[in-house]
Amino acid sequence: MTLQTWQIGEAKITKVTEMEQRWPGFAVIPNATPEALLQHEWLLGPFADPKSGRIRLSFHAYCIEVGDEKIVVDTCAGNHKVRPNFEALGGLETDFLDRMTEAGFGPDEVTAVVCTHLHVDHVGWNTNLVGDQWRPTFPRARYLFGAKEWAHWATEPQVYGDVVGDSIRPCIDAGLAELVESDLRLNELVWLEPTPGHTPGHHSVRISSNGHDAVITGDLVHHPVQFHHPDWSSEPDVDKAAAIATRRSFAERYCDDHTIVLGTHFGGPSCGLLKPHDGAWLLDPTGFPDIA
Numbered sequence: 001m002t003l004q005t006w007q008i009g010e011a012k013i014t015k016v017t018e019m020e021q022r023w024p025g026f027a028v029i030p031n032a033t034p035e036a037l038l039q040h041e042w043l044l045g046p047f048a049d050p051k052s053g054r055i056r057l058s059f060h061a062y063c064i065e066v067g068d069e070k071i072v073v074d075t076c077a078g079n080h081k082v083r084p085n086f087e088a089l090g091g092l093e094t095d096f097l098d099r100m101t102e103a104g105f106g107p108d109e110v111t112a113v114v115c116t117h118l119h120v121d122h123v124g125w126n127t128n129l130v131g132d133q134w135r136p137t138f139p140r141a142r143y144l145f146g147a148k149e150w151a152h153w154a155t156e157p158q159v160y161g162d163v164v165g166d167s168i169r170p171c172i173d174a175g176l177a178e179l180v181e182s183d184l185r186l187n188e189l190v191w192l193e194p195t196p197g198h199t200p201g202h203h204s205v206r207i208s209s210n211g212h213d214a215v216i217t218g219d220l221v222h223h224p225v226q227f228h229h230p231d232w233s234s235e236p237d238v239d240k241a242a243a244i245a246t247r248r249s250f251a252e253r254y255c256d257d258h259t260i261v262l263g264t265h266f267g268g269p270s271c272g273l274l275k276p277h278d279g280a281w282l283l284d285p286t287g288f289p290d291i292a
């Protein structure tokens, strides 16, 4: 098994993929039709299928190793979840947990779980099914949920099944959850940055060490085409105006010569450097391997 890894100074980041699929872009980003995507040559291959114009959409966790800490950022969809209205994420039976273990992030090894937000495809492996009970998958980890994010979802009607009940509450009931601010510093090298809009308490994850920098987007952007079109909203963005403003300020902040942007749903290389392009930005994956 080949895993994609990034060494950011003293921090090592590993991508563990649950699944990568070709999706019609407009299913996530209404403006992202095949015709529109095929006009952006820089996308074709790494981030979009050059024949069909479909986007490469990935569900993966970024696993960060810093000293004795093993931090998992976002836990994908999970196995055996009941997900009415979202069939692609329901009833899965993947070997994700085996691959996590091979990557050195087995259930007993993980020290922290960060959810960039509490959507269905970011909390799934928080729990797994033991008998007929949902139990925390990582019993030695602290589960860091955004306080503002939890305040939103604790009362919001759920449309994709009982996500709170099967993937969040069991961690709270087990005493493993901590409600945190969106600028929490986990350690010297890793901290959260608020990037609201997609959801009210959404945050991204920054990693910085010895002059090396990376940022994990979460869902402030679903596909790199949104760096060229920051005003192209994602269907599930809760506050579309705030999400657009966040995409713009994010691209301005990280358009430099070295910060690696790690996309939470980007397929293929899943990353790149932001560069100015045609009045906006593009994501340049040159030099990073294309690993689904």
Ligand SMILES: [Zn+2]
Residues within 6 Å of the ligand: 119, 121, 122, 219, 265
């Ligand atoms: Zn997502």
